[in-house]
Amino acid sequence: MNDAVDIPVLRARRLRREYGTGEGLVRAVDDVDLDVGAGETVAVMGPSGCGKSTLLHLLGGLDRPSGGEVWLNGGRVDGIGEKSLARLRRTDIGFVFQAFHLMEELTAVENVELPALLAGRSPRAARRRAERLLERVGLADRARFLPSALSGGQRQRVAVARALVNEPSLVLADEPTGNLDSAATLEVLQLFDSLHGAGHTMVIVTHDARIAATADRLITMRDGVFVDETRLTGGTSGRLGAFAGLED
């Protein structure tokens, strides 16, 4: 038996985040337990305000919990210092946001390589890896474009490439198709599907049932708690064809 294989990439225990006090107290995340194994994709759905973004921020070290624990690759991270946490966010976690959050004055390839440079890679190595990732997301010919010259779907694919540049053990995505039209949604859907197929470990918050359907597990959240958890068949590429057929 090898214990290492049993350690989840991500583990949360009795995770809590409260805002306000007294009458105004909001339990945005209320005693949540979660394990995400290596290579697993978990989708989180639920109504607006139920705590999905708050949860993702806690899991990714963008916010500190009011209580409970977060473990990444077997190490507890909820209480570590700011510097260590920043390093962890940079190297071990890839974030994808609804609004892309690209640097508008940097080209696509500069956006992708930036976290690699910040992590201490040589400019040549960072550039090479950024170019390879842009190729992987189908944007090799757009590497020198500014975000303003890219479509929404292309911008989000740049953001996904950026999220992967330091080979994070965990990818967290908060409504990655929330700002996209249906054609661009399909592009990004297919990209996440291919990441899943390639064995990335991901937690994806989404309102889009098509994205959720490509996950291994679907968690439904309401008022800060998990109210349902469904193990899906984990079927990915096969089903996307059918979804593509449903477009328009």
Ligand SMILES: Nc1ncnc2c1ncn2[C@@H]1O[C@H](COP(=O)(O)OP(=O)(O)OP(=O)(O)O)[C@@H](O)[C@H]1O
């Ligand atoms: N900084 C904050 N201060 C006070 N309350 C907050 C803060 N951030 C979030 N909340 C509250 O916490 C709850 C959960 O918010 P959160 O943004 O996590 O929801 P969500 O599920 O991501 O919603 P949406 O689908 O609209 O993005 C909400 O009631 C929200 O008003």
Ligand SMILES: [Mg+2]
């Ligand atoms: Mg949200």
